[in-house]
Amino acid sequence: MTFDLKDWSAERLDRTEQALSAWVPTNAPADLGDAMRYAVLDGGKRLRPLLVLGACEAVGGNAEAALRAGCAVELIHAYSLVHDDMPCMDNDVLRRGKPTVHVQFGEATALLAGDALQALAFELLTPADARIPEHTQARLCRLLALSAGHAGMAGGQAIDLAAVGKALTESELRHMHRLKTGALLQTSVMMGAACGEPDAQALAGLREYGAALGLAFQVVDDILDVTADSATLGKTAGKDAAQDKPTYVSLLGLARARAYASELLEQARAALRTTGLADTRALLALAEMVVHREN
Amino acid sequence: MTFDLKDWSAERLDRTEQALSAWVPTNAPADLGDAMRYAVLDGGKRLRPLLVLGACEAVGGNAEAALRAGCAVELIHAYSLVHDDMPCMDNDVLRRGKPTVHVQFGEATALLAGDALQALAFELLTPADARIPEHTQARLCRLLALSAGHAGMAGGQAIDLAAVGKALTESELRHMHRLKTGALLQTSVMMGAACGEPDAQALAGLREYGAALGLAFQVVDDILDVTADSATLGKTAGKDAAQDKPTYVSLLGLARARAYASELLEQARAALRTTGLADTRALLALAEMVVHREN
Known part of the structure; x- marks a missing residue:
């Protein structure tokens, strides 16, 4: 029987949207809650929550922990998008087809809504009353903090800022993207895994899968920035070139960038085979979706 | 024998400074690490770490956990100061006697340094290899996330933003400050307590102590904004009035604001007596210092 990602995703996306809507506050002071909900709800592919849920299911982990972990990564x-779009960063006015x-x-x-969303992520991971063991809570916080901070996403953004107008080598570009986008995507997989107790072999395979998928995501992002229009993307197209940012396309050209994305998909597929896990079809389908997506 | 806060603080401040210097990265990409260290090191009274350490000692808790918790709260x-000072918020150029x-x-x-410092706080609380039980790590993350986010500090800042130029009642002003400054100060006390296993009575007393101290801190801040000069404060004096922000002084007048600070100190003292803990002298001295400080 073939695996249908759309079928698999539908129920999980629904659960994720409901959870986000329940957990992002409606009653925060002034317009803080409105801004937080605007930033999070009704938009986004929810790739990260799907990766968390897919990895958790692959290792037979705690579903409630995975739902919280998926929402936390999404927050x-x-x-990061809210802060990235601000005038002092990318100064962008359009995101997911709406004003930023x-x-x-x-x-x-x-600024405050972004700050409060980061805090809320850790709040979601540490419920006082839920059926999530506190050692799982601590591990999830550890993974998320490491991938969000100076050695992960924020560090990658700092490299990105410093790289505008500079020529990067492919290895420098890869390092930037591993931190900026890759860390959080890989961590989504590892947080899903941390909701269960996979053996070392499974963990190593999932880590490799997450690394390949994370990088593939960025390569495809760079391709789409050139080949798609703003309406399809839901954000401003062509802005990398306009801002003179180094990308895989500017470095490798379009054809080689596409070949590289396919190669990374192969790496992700191979890594899943090494996990020894019984059913990794959802994770495989998510990697294929990342590489073949049109926005 | 009388208790000497200066003696008690000296070793603990030293330990805190060393830990912060070790834990705030030197090797983050581009100038991110430099900005993070600039924001954290060589400045500040370290009131929050001292409250964590004082509360941990009062309950006989895990000293390593308390050191990490104290540094996390300080981060x-x-x-919050880095983001608060930005042009879109308070637009301030001087902090701790240095350019912001x-x-x-x-x-x-x-912006990125502030974001990375928040993530680092949760990273410090969740070490993989340290002798801190994972249930303690989870509880510390929970307390910190709640007090930093929409129901705490960030929420208070949102009220503050919305309150500029408006007349607040005393109860609205108190609510704003309980969130904006009070939450994190009270949480410092509760995180210190969470490093041990205090009974319910001690916990309740410490919570009340933290609430009184947190509010006292802000009342005194409002007083100093009027009575001290920028050089003594290490930040721009008189800016509340200049920005037409409601304060305890604008609401109560200077004399009644001072009386209120003394009353809150009495509340803090009384709360400590209800804890049943053997030695709360450091916590008492810290409350006295908060009320009697000159900057």
């Missing part, structure tokens, strides 16, 4: 992703948070709510509220 | 405090982070490193790096 970190959402906050600072355009809608003002810069100060956008 | 949250430091990141965005003046020194640019707005984009200041």
Whole structure:
């Protein structure tokens, strides 16, 4: 029987949206809650939560922990977009087809909403009353903190800032993207795994899968920035070139960038085979979706 | 024998400074690490770490956990100052007698450094190899996330933003400060307590102590904003009035604000007596210091 990602995703996306809507506050002071909900709800592919849920299912982990972990990673992703779009960073006005948070709510509220979303991510991971062992909670916090901070996403953004207008080598570009986008995607997989107790072999395979998928995501992002239009992307197309940012396309050209994305998909597939896990079809289908997506 | 806060603090401040210097990275990409260290090191009274350490000692808790918890709270405090000082918020150029982070490193790096400091706080609380039980790690993350986010510090800042130029009642002002400054100070006490296993009575007393101290801190801050000069404060004096922000002084007048601070100190003292803990002298002395400080 073939695996249908759309079928598999539908129920999980539904669960994720409901959880996010329940957990991102409606009653935060002033317009903070509105800005947080605007930044998170009704938008996004929810790739990271799906990776968490897929990895958790592959290792037979705690589903409630995975739902919280998936939402927590999504909040970190959402906050990074809010801050990234601000005038002092990318100064972008369009995101997921809507005005960006600072355009809608003002810069100060956008700054605070991003900050509060990061805190909320760790709040979701540490419920006092839920059926999630505290050692799982601690491990999830550890993984998320490491991938969001100076050695992960924030560090990658700092490299990105410093790289504008500079020529990077392929290895420098890869390092930047491993931190900036790859760390959080890989961590999504590892957080899903941390909801169960996989053996060392499975863990190593999942880590490799996550690394390949994370990099593939960015290579395809760079390709789409050139080949797609803003309406399809839901964000401003062509902005890498406009801002003179180094990308896989500027470095390798379009054809080689596409070949590299296919190669990374092969790496992800091979890594899944080494895990020894019985059913990794969802994770495989997610990697294929990342490489073949059109927005 | 009388208790000497200066003696008690000296070794603990030393330990805190060394830990912060060891844990805030020197090797983060581009100038991210420099900005993070600039924001955290060589400055600040370290009131929050001292509260964590004092509360941990009062309950006989795990000293290594308390050192990490104290540094984590200080990182949250430091990141909030970095973001608060940015042009879209308070637009301040002086902090702890030095140019603010965005003046020194640019707005984009200041934004990222604040974000990375928040993540680092949770990283410090969840070491993989340290002798801190994972249930303690989870509890510390929970306390910190709650007090930093929409229901704590970030929420208080949102009220603050919305309150500029408005007349607040005393109860609205108190609510704002309980969130904006009080939550993190009270949580410092509760995180210190969470490093041990205090009984319910001790926990309740410490919670009340933390609430009184947190509010007292802000009342005194409002007083000093009027009575001290910028050189003594190490930050711009008189800016509340200049920005037409409601304060305890604008609401109560100077004399009644001072009386209120004394009353809160009495509340803190009384709360400590209800804890049943053998030695709360450091916590008492810290409350006295908060109320009687000159900067």
